[in-house]
Amino acid sequence: MKTVTLYTDGACSGNPGPGGWGAILEYNGVEKELSGGEDATTNNRMELTAVIRGLEALKEPCIVELYSDSKYVIDALEKGWAWGWKKRGWVKSDKKPALNPDLWDTLLTLTQKHELHYHWVKGHAENPKNNRCDELAVRQWKIIKMRREG
Secondary structure, three states, X not given: OEEEEEEEEEEEOOOOEEEEEEEEEEEXXXXXXXXXXXXXXXXXXXXXXXXXXXXXOOOOOEEEEEEEOOHHHHHHHHOOHHHHHHHOOOEOOOOOEOOOHHHHHXXXXXXXXXXXXXXXXXXXXXXXXXXXXXXXXXXHHHHHHHHHHO
C-alpha cells in the first residue's frame, strides 16, 4: 500500500457559525490541497469533515499518516471512543448523546478502508502544513461570511 500523509484542520466563526475546513494530501513529494465550508456549523464538524474529505480523495486503500490539531478527532479514533459510541447507539460512556454521529459514521467507514496512524499536533504552532490547513479553513468561512453579508 502507498503511504500518504494527510494534514487537516477545521475553523469556525462563532460556534455554531460559518465554518471551513482544509486538508493537504501529500504523496511522493506531491501535495494536493482541498478545502470547503458550510454556512452554519461547528468547529468539531469542520475538523471531522476535513478528515473525511481527505480520506475520500484517496483512490485506493493507503497507509495514512493523519496529522490534526483536534484532540476530539485524534483521541476518539486512536482510543477507540468513536467505535464505542457507535456500538452504544451514539451514546457516550457518560450516557450523554455523542455529537456528530452522521460524520462519525462516515469517518469510521472510511477508517476501515485504510490503515491510519494518528498524530496530534499543536495548533497554530510550528507545523507549517497544519498552519496551511488552518489558512485554507479560515479562508472558506470568510468567503461564506462575505456572501452572507453580501
